Structures are given as C-alpha cells and as structure tokens.
Amino acid sequence: AQAQLAHGQRMEALGQLAGGIAHDFNNVLQAVSGGAKLIEDAGDNLARVRRIAAMVREAAVRGAAVTRRLLAFSRRADLRAEPLNAHDLLREMQEVLAYTLGGGIKMEVEVEARLPPLLADKGQMETILVNLAANARDAMAGQGTITFSAGIALVSGEDGGGPPQLALGAYIRLSVHDAGVGMPPEVLARASEPFFTTKPQGKGTGLGLAMARGFAEQSGGAFALESALGQGTTVSLWLPAAEEELPAAGPPASTYPDHAKIEHGNL
Numbered sequence: 001a002q003a004q005l006a007h008g009q010r011m012e013a014l015g016q017l018a019g020g021i022a023h024d025f026n027n028v029l030q031a032v033s034g035g036a037k038l039i040e041d042a043g044d045n046l047a048r049v050r051r052i053a054a055m056v057r058e059a060a061v062r063g064a065a066v067t068r069r070l071l072a073f074s075r076r077a078d079l080r081a082e083p084l085n086a087h088d089l090l091r092e093m094q095e096v097l098a099y100t101l102g103g104g105i106k107m108e109v110e111v112e113a114r115l116p117p118l119l120a121d122k123g124q125m126e127t128i129l130v131n132l133a134a135n136a137r138d139a140m141a142g143q144g145t146i147t148f149s150a151g152i153a154l155v156s157g158e159d160g161g162g163p164p165q166l167a168l169g170a171y172i173r174l175s176v177h178d179a180g181v182g183m184p185p186e187v188l189a190r191a192s193e194p195f196f197t198t199k200p201q202g203k204g205t206g207l208g209l210a211m212a213r214g215f216a217e218q219s220g221g222a223f224a225l226e227s228a229l230g231q232g233t234t235v236s237l238w239l240p241a242a243e244e245e246l247p248a249a250g251p252p253a254s255t256y257p258d259h260a261k262i263e264h265g266n267l
C-alpha cells in the first residue's frame with residue numbers, strides 16, 4: 001500500500017508537471033505559428049519580416065528554457081547518495097547561503113550535537129538548500145533571521161513522529177525556518193506542485209519546492225511545509241540517517257542521547 005501510495009503521488013506530480021509543460025509549450029507554439037502566419041502575410045516588407053522573425057526566435061528561446069526546467073526536474077532520477085554531515089555541509093555552504101540571503105538577513109544554524117550523518121546526494125542537497133534560502137529571503141523584507149536546523153527523528157511506529165509516509169527508521173530532519181510573510185492556506189496547499197508560483201513572470205519557476213519534495217522522497221525520506229500567514233514558514237526534509245559502521249570494540253550503536261544538546265550559531 002505504501003509503494004502504491006508513493007507511485008500514485010509520483011504519477012500525480014508527473015501529471016502536474018506535464019500539465020505545466022504543456023501550458024508553457026502551447027504559448028511558445030502559438031507565438032511560433034502566429035509569427036509564421038504573419039510572415040506569410042507580410043508580402044515583401046522585409047523590415048516587418050525581420051521583426052517577426054526576431055519574435056519567433058525569442059519564442060524558441062523561451063521553449064528551450066521550458067525544456068531546461070524539465071531536465072532539471074528529471075535529473076533527480078540519478079541521485080547519488082553519500083553520507084553527509086549536516087554541520088559540515090552547512091559550514092561549507094555558509095558563504096553561498098549568506099550571499100543568497102543578502103546583507104540584511106541573519107543566518108542561524110542549530111545542529112544537534114552528535115548527529116549521525118544523513119544519506120543524500122550532495123550536489124542536489126546544496127541546490128535545494130540554496131533554493132530554500134532564496135524562498136525564505138523573498139518572504140522577508142530584507143531583514144530578520146533565517147534558521148537552518150538539523151536534528152535526529154526516529155520513526156518507531158508507536159509515537160509516529162514525522163510525516164506518515166516515512167518507513168520505520170532513523171532520519172535526519174533538516175529544516176529551514178523564516179519569520180517572513182508566510183502563506184495563505186490556498187498557496188500552502190499548492191506550493192510544492194511543479195510550476196506553481198506566486199512570483200512575477202521571470203522571477204519564479206515554481207520548481208524550488210517541487211524539487212525539494214521530489215528530492216526528499218527519492219532519497220527515501222519525506223518533505224513537509226508548515227506556514228502561517230504573517231508569521232513565517234518552515235520547510236522540512238527528512239532524510240535517512242546513514243548506517244554507521246560500528247566501532248570494532250566499544251558501546252553498541254544506540255548511544256545518541258535522547259535530548260542532545262543544541263549547538264547555536266557560529267559554524
């Protein structure tokens with residue numbers, strides 16, 4: 001039933017993706033065929049023919065951009081998972097994240113002490129964190145704090161813990177929290193659909209959250225959004241904890257404290 005559900009969700013996402021692509025491509029094709037018709041009717045007005053040809057070429061460039069978006073979305077198929085230490089990853093990314101956030105916004109990092117590594121594709125993980133930072137930045141008027149946090153989440157079956165689609169096991173929960181504008185319920189409900197955006201043309205692709213969701217699910221984890229209008233947004237990814245090799249001699253694996261200390265700030 002789990003697998004069927006996941007399959008259903010994939011089909012649904014694919015349907016939405018196809019719908020979005022079809023819509024965008026339709027616009028491009030209309031511009032191309034409309035342009036061709038205008039050229040047919042332009043007689044020997046060379047200046048006019050050239051103007052229309054330029055317009056048709058621009059439409060083709062837009063078509064290529066649609067294809068690139070599709071490719072970027074399908075690239076998630078070849079993820080290569082490796083054990084990643086959340087603290088190291090965020091430290092390595094500090095500069096690029098700070099750059100993304102711009103001058104006025106502060107970045108805070110809270111990583112649980114002795115957090116086991118997570119298992120995910122590093123390049124894709126970085127892309128997604130930058131996307132989430134950009135979304136958070138767009139939601140805040142150039143000031144305030146964005147918090148990146150990472151902690152352990154054990155899904156044991158009894159207490160649930162984490163989104164329902166997660167299989168039993170240990171996960172690392174990575175969250176990006178902003179105290180920005182937040183989303184109204186109708187945006188929240190659709191925010192992770194491919195090509196859904198509320199941003200002006202040319203600003204948003206509508207793929208950031210769809211990619212984040214796809215990435216988390218393809219990595220064997222889960223994705224969740226919490227948001228309240230006027231209060232802020234938290235985007236969470238659950239990613240499987242990497243199986244750690246047991247030391248040759250020493251204590252058994254379950255030595256992570258129940259309430260691990262949180263390290264604040266300063267990477």
Ligand code: ADP
Pocket residue numbers: 135136139178180181182183187191192196197198199203204205206207208209210232233
């Ligand atoms: P894009 O950012 O290109 O619009 P996304 O898939 O990343 O695409 O986001 C979809 C929509 O979800 C955004 O247009 C915005 O309305 C909403 N959204 C995403 N992140 C946030 C956030 N941190 N705060 C408020 N709204 C957000």
